Amino acid sequence: MNDVFGRRRRAEEETARSVPERELAAPARESGPWDADEGHPESERVDLGGLLLPVGPGFEVQLTVSGDSIVGAVVLVEESALQVQAFAAPKRSGIWDEVRAELAREVAALGGSTEEREGPFGTELAARVPAEGQEPQPVRYIGVDGPRWLLRAALSGRAALDADAAATLEGVVRDIVVVRGDEPMAPREPIELRLPSEARHAMEQEPSPEELRPFERGPEISEIR
Structure with missing residues (x-):
């Protein structure tokens, strides 16, 4: 009888030890x-290297350049804009809380205002950002902490205030794939992007401006600095 109870106790202890391991597994x-290392649904996306960016009819895509590096992308749809950037993050902790607080301080230093709200991706920042010669412009700052990366997005224009207009661009954020890579990167270091292969090929051929449209039914690709 004691042997039976002993086996049962050992089995319970082994079960208890195995539970934390299952809890530590990433859901x-x-x-x-x-x-990029997760399973994700197939979709039409532009390959920008560090980001696979969903595209749709009527989209225009501009690339944000810092020095010689492409560090972000802007999706323009009708009267709305979505700016997206990806950054490296520590392996065991997210950085959106810290980045959000810094954004709030930066907007305040410019004379603007911010308010934290709950949105479809968690806590976001609703801001009114001063613009030269204009009234303060509404901007929604969204952040998503992923495995060793942060995706930061900013909705402006009509999408910053109108839920229907925002839905299209929120869908873009929801369908982005971040390609972090395995190389060591400092936290907050931008994950660099690159021109799509079609656009690179077009630029190498030095075509006329009318030919610099690598996607027949997709977005126009241009650079902004």
Whole structure:
């Protein structure tokens, strides 16, 4: 009888030890933005290297350049804009809380205002940012902490205030794939992007401006500095 109880106790102890291991396993993501190493639904996306960016009819895509590096992308749809950037983050902790607080301080230093709100991706920052010669402009700052990366997005224009206009661009954020890579990167270091292969090929051929449209039914690609 003692042997039976002993076996049962050992089995319970082994079960108890195995539970924390299961709890530490990263849960499967139910929606994006996605990590490149995760399973994610197939979709039409522009390959920008560090980001796979969903595209749709009527989209125009501009690339944000810092020095000689491409560090972000802007999606323009009708009267709305979505700016997205990806940054490296520590392996065991997210950085959106810290980045959000810094954004709030930066906007305040410019004379603007911010308010934290709950949105479809968690806590976001609703801001009114001063613009030269204009009334303060509404901007929604969104952040998503992923595996060793932060995706930061900013909705402006009509999408910053109108839920219907925002839905299209929120869908873009939800379907982005972040390609972090395995190389060591300092926290907050931008994950560099690159021109799509079609655009690179077009530029190498030095075509006329009319030919610098690598996607027949997709977005126009241009650079902004």
